[in-house]
Amino acid sequence: MKNTRTLGKYTLVAAMTLLSLIPFYILLYLALNNPSRTLFNGLSLLPDFNFSNFSEAWESSKMGLATLNSLIIAIGGAVLIILAASSAGYAIARYSNKFHQSVFNVLLICMMIPAIIITVPLYTLMKSIGGINTHWAMILLMASNGVPFSVFLYTGFIKVLPREIEESAIIDGCTPFTAFWRVTFHFLRPVTAAVVILQGLAIWNNYGQAVFFLQGQDMRTIPLAVSMFFQQYGAQWNLMAAAAVIGLAPAVLAFLVFQQYFVKGITAGAVKG
Template sequence: MENTRSYNGRTLLLEIVGIIVALLFLVPFYFVIVNSMKNFAEIVANTANLPSSFYLDNYTKVWKIMNYPKAFTNSLLITVFANIGLVIISSMAAYRLVRSPSKFNNLLFAAFVAAMVIPFQSIMIPLVKVADKAGLMDSIPGLVICYFGFGVSLNLFLYHGFIKSIPREIEESATVDGSSPYGVFWRIIFPLLKPMTVTIILLNTLWIWNDYLLPSLVLTSPGHRTIPLSTFSFFGQYTKQWDLALAGLVLGVIPVVLFFLALQRHIIEGITAGSVKG
């Protein structure tokens, strides 16, 4: 007989608390979107109210000042190629470390895990010096390579735990059928990593797309600016153009929101698959 749970006062209370928490998280979005459609004087006079009239010239100005198509293209190229490289490198490395256990591999995995706790601020000066010597400064491919170094530890750690839950018998049967080690990985193992791959791509995209510090250190030319770097140009030492900056923030957030909505079904499938895997 199928169990049914009655709708009681406790469930209602939890739903109300959940709605309140969700609204609290949406408050910053409200302020950003509403104030992006006001002029500077109206923002200063009354921040919380809806605009008296929707002032959309902010978006037109920001589009030109930021050179938004160029900044968007730079951010997109960096995010896409960094994700591709991180997924390939991390998944193959994790597979090797899991399926070929040894003292050296265990030590190597421990080193990757330890690297996750090192704050970026403590190594950013040596990074700039190394990147300069390697010819990676002021280069989009150079920035992508830097992201490889900083992102592979967490990605490898996530893949490592997921691969351990995959039965080894699946690979043995493919090997018996004559498949090479690379064939086993790409044809058998990698498709099974889809739930974790979607999660990793989402985490990397949110990190790389919104990152300001690393691009500000590596990229110096105006033509290489990403969306966060272009948005920061509205904040000077003595003036802060809130009307334009907020419009720039909205334009920068929209692609990430659309990306999340596009992957929402796969994210839910990944969570479900991970919860029942055993």
């Protein structure tokens, strides 16, 4: 009976894994096909292995420049989110009072508001301060989108850390500020990795707001570059899929680098908090 249950569990896991991989297989299938072939022909499940799609997609959509723009915005946004959210989470967790709790509640409410809803007033604001088609404005915008949920994670994670960590540093002469950045922040690597993955990928894949605020050709990010194959060139599925694979590679690499901390950061920050 026990062996049957174990076999059933492994079968279920294998089936879920297979279902999760199907979209990636279809994407690679389209990326390696000739332009005249988009879907499966008959019973053939193998593509044409046309690797020239990647070079053509790279050149026609200026994928190199789009990748650089995405990296600048994603790294800048992630750094701002980590600095702001970790500091706010520390203040809320360690110095709890009515004001800090009110701020925390406001941030929780902000988590429930879809970012796309405030795009129009944000566009008016960005236009008035000269933020359209600039990296700095998009970085600030992406950081503001990601701070509320990140504060929620950091607050929960810091609450389960013993206070003696920073108290010992304060006794040795550190101020609360330096004790946090020199001592406590070292123990926040799991939740920081979770924030980098969640918010970094959200910024990397952002299209809904990037299409409003990054209208210049030289400012396009990867999602905007991929969308070109629907707007400028029509529905060129092979090039669209090839560009999507190129854009997906850095995100997968980042996840593999930080994934060992990901689950620990999410469970400690969200469940125990």
